[in-house]
Amino acid sequence: MYTIGQFSKIAKLSSKVLRHYDKIDLLKPKYVNEENGYRYYDLKQIKDVIIINKLKSYGFLLEEIREILLENNLEKLKRLMEIKIKSLTQELNYNQFLLNQMKYEFEKLAKGEDIMNENREFNIILKEREPLTVLSIRDNISMDYIGSLIGKIYENVYKNGLKPIGNIMSIYYLQNEEEDFNHDNADVEVCIPVDKEFSSNEISTRIMEGGLHAYTTFVGPYSEISQAYGAMMEWVKHNKYKISRPPFEKYIKGPEEGCNPQDFVTEVYFPVVKM
Secondary structure (H helix, E strand, O other): OEEHHHHHHHHOOOHHHHHHHHHOOOOOOOEEOOOOOOEEEOHHHHHHHHHHHHHHHOOOOHHHHHHHHHHOOHHHHHHHHHHHHHHHHHHHHHHHHHHHHHHHHHHHHHOOOOOOOOOOOOOOEEEEEOOEEEEEEEEEEOHHHHHHHHHHHHHHHHHOOOOEOOOOEEEEEOOOOOOOOOHHHEEEEEEEEEOOOOEOOOOEEEEEOOEEEEEEEEEOOHHHOHHHHHHHHHHHHHOOEEEOOOOEEEEEEOHHHOOOHHHOEEEEEEEEEEO
16 A cells, blocks of 8 residues: 555656645545545556556546546547547648648749738628528637637537538627737637527537628638638628628638648628618
């Protein structure tokens, strides 16, 4: 038997972490002295520490790890690991897209093209949209890590037996028209249309409002999509419309297609009402 201090050195976990694991029934001491409360661990418990560390590195929650250890259910572990693999794959795809986008910009610069002064024209269309049932996650997050929200959405779709029936979308919120967009702490909702309503303690579906929308299609890397937003704002102002709700993007063709950033297709939507 080893004291908590000795086991801490062997397991390379602090005594504070071991006490927390004990409190949440993740890793209990083998023996607790009733007189002084001293905790003692068995060397064989190192295998549990290894499993905990491994699953944590894969993105498993401590609650999930506890259930896996308690139930010793390999089928459940297999199912949860499959979900994590799909989620990580989404994040990897997003990071790969960032790399491809940077290479694309570099190649243009290498050819002598001026990427600082590119202008294009946009065809803007008015369209009535039907309400949609969407599974969504809203968070304040750096735009550099939006891929993690996308991965989390897909993880919950697979985990809860839902079926995607449309393209993934991102909605960008501002408290008022005067508020600046904060790249490092953006208020973003990532959502995907699904085949049925769902609710749990972690996540739930909601109805995304329909109604009149102005939209345009942008072809190219996401780093240049602000051109589409500028064109949309000018169109709304010129045609005497008012933006009624936060704008959103629908991703038609992106990094998951394996294409170059210049071939990405994104639809930009502005919900509007006539002034």
